[in-house]
Amino acid sequence: MSSTTPTTPLAGGLLTSDHRDILAAADEYARNVLFPFQQRMDDEEWWPSEVFPSLGAQGYLGVQAPEAYGGAGLDLLSEGMVGQAISRWNPAVGLSYLAHENLCLGNLLANADDALLQRFAPGLIDGSLVGALGLTEPGAGSDALGGMRTTAVRDGDEYVLNGTKIYITNGPIADVVLVYAKTDLAAGPRGITAFLVETTTPGFSVAQKLIKMGLRGSPTGELLFEDCRVPAANRVGEEGSGVAVVMNGLDRERVCLAFSCLGLAERAIDLTIAYAQDREQFGSAIGSFQMVAAMIAEMYADVESLRSMTLDVATEVGNTAFGVAHQHIATRSAALALVAGNNLMRILDKAVQVHGGMGFMWETEVNRLYRAGKLYEIGAGTNEVRKSIIASNLLATRAR
Ligand SMILES: Cc1cc2nc3c(=O)[nH]c(=O)nc-3n(C[C@H](O)[C@H](O)[C@H](O)COP(=O)(O)OP(=O)(O)OC[C@H]3O[C@@H](n4cnc5c(N)ncnc54)[C@H](O)[C@@H]3O)c2cc1C
Missing domain, CATH: 1.10.540.10 (Acyl-CoA dehydrogenase/oxidase, N-terminal domain)
Structure with a gap:
């Protein structure tokens, strides 16, 4: 092949x-x-x-x-x-x-x-x-809303932004960044507002491009806002509406993340089947050994269960207007992201195992997939955050 x-x-x-x-x-x-x-x-x-x-x-x-x-x-x-x-x-x-x-x-x-x-x-x-989106900060990852330190202070027709965002995908190459900042420090997460910042704006800079273990071609950066003056016309939504923008957006992000996982998983099983057919040991293709065949069967089951759940949740989330039935949608999209990340890492682990020493080599495609896959248990809310959302929503809504 x-x-x-x-x-x-x-x-x-x-x-x-x-x-x-x-x-x-x-x-x-x-x-x-x-x-x-x-x-x-x-x-x-x-x-x-x-x-x-x-x-x-x-x-x-x-x-x-x-x-x-x-x-x-x-x-x-x-x-x-x-x-x-x-x-x-x-x-x-x-x-x-x-x-x-x-x-x-x-x-x-x-x-x-x-x-x-x-x-x-x-x-x-x-x-x-x-485009890029800047939510995460050095001190505010899983607790992105509660721990946010970036501020935006209104001054006439402008807002003055100060703060740091980290791990921002496309940050080093972006022309515009959708940035979340606190317009009301006393209001907690309800004091967060979203802005579209042009990266040519004085006071904006890329502090560093970050070196990653996987997805290395996708530029990730730390972004600095130092008295960065953004026109009030670049505010996205009302003042204080940032939390709704974040939460509704995250549901759709988790659905799209699952589709990405599916793409990686499909490629991993294709490469693995081809390798198991071609690579011979003990005079036979390694796919003829039951323990190798079992890994391929389990990979397939994980790919197909991920595909079914992704299509089902995506259809429901896509058919639900922003902000409607949010708790139900948030629970299902968090569960989808959890399954997607877990299935993908199980699949990639077996893909590398079937490739043996070849799978451990940096330059092989299966190794690149393995290094990439881990992000999908971390980004858009870690596995632990996903579990917290699912469990707290279920425990709060089910009648005793
Ligand atoms: C390649 C890459 C691209 C990214 N792109 C973007 C982007 O474009 N825009 C953006 O805004 N962000 C982006 N991120 C940031 C990403 O969303 C955060 O890394 C993620 O939300 C986790 O935050 P953290 O790294 O600060 O980890 P932390 O929050 O410090 O978590 C560390 C560990 O503690 C656990 N933990 C934390 N709190 C709890 C809790 N209450 N209960 C149980 N366990 C807990 C976590 O699950 C994790 O295992 C990106 C990250 C990476 C790696």
Whole structure:
């Protein structure tokens, strides 16, 4: 099998023919255009600047955006499947896509006013602008809302931002960052407001580009705001509405994260089956040994259970308006992210095991997937945060 031959069925039984077509087209694009970049991106922490314009030209940015802004006007499932295909063939581009398309543009579309969208949505959709989202801070990760120290103080027609954001995907290459800051220190999480900051604004800087163990081609940075003056017109939503922007956005982020996990998982099982067919020991293909075959069977079961749950939760979340039935949606999307991260790491562990010493080698694709996969148990709320959300919602809502 050539290293790029697709072998896993790409769609689940729940998909319509339109969705199947979107997935198949995105998969072909990602295989032909993005896969060739992945080794150099990982080796050199290199970001190919043509990627976002190429995604834009292909119609893969603004998948859910209204056509009036240049978007495709499709649904969450379609956006997720584009991310699935991209992550399958180039996980680092998959992460940068998630940050741009879902975290930045998706939250803007749901919360910004038309004037702000007129200014920035077309550029984010054609790929001439790169987006990021800045929530996490050095002292505020899992407790991002409670521990937030970044402030925004109103001064006439501007807000003055001061603070530090860390681990920000696309931070070093972004043109705009959706930033959360406290406009009312006394109000706790209710005092948080979202702003769209242009990275050319004086007072904004990239303090450092961070070196990662995986997804190395996706640029991650620490961002500094030092008396950074942002026009009041760049405020996203009302003052103090940041917590709602974060919470609703996280549900959709967790759904898109699951699609990314699915893409990585599909690629891992494809590579593993091919290796088990080709590699011979004791005079036989290693796939003929029952213990190796069992690993492949378990990987398959994990891929398919993840696929079913992803499609089901994505359909429900996509059909639910922002802010509606939030506790139910938050519980299901947190459970999906938990299953996605756990299944993916089980799959990747077996993928490396079947590859033996070859799987431990840095330059192999399966090793790159293994190093990438761990993020999906940490980002968008860690496994422990996901469990806390699920359990606290269930315990609070079930009648005794
Ligand atoms: C590659 C990468 C890209 C990222 N991209 C972005 C981005 O684009 N934008 C952004 O804003 N952020 C981003 N993040 C940040 C990410 O969301 C945080 O790393 C994550 O939320 C965890 O925060 P933390 O790293 O501070 O860990 P901590 O919160 O310090 O957690 C450390 C450990 O303690 C556990 N823990 C903490 N609190 C509890 C609790 N109450 N109960 C049980 N266990 C607990 C955690 O589960 C974890 O195991 C990114 C991170 C990475 C690694």
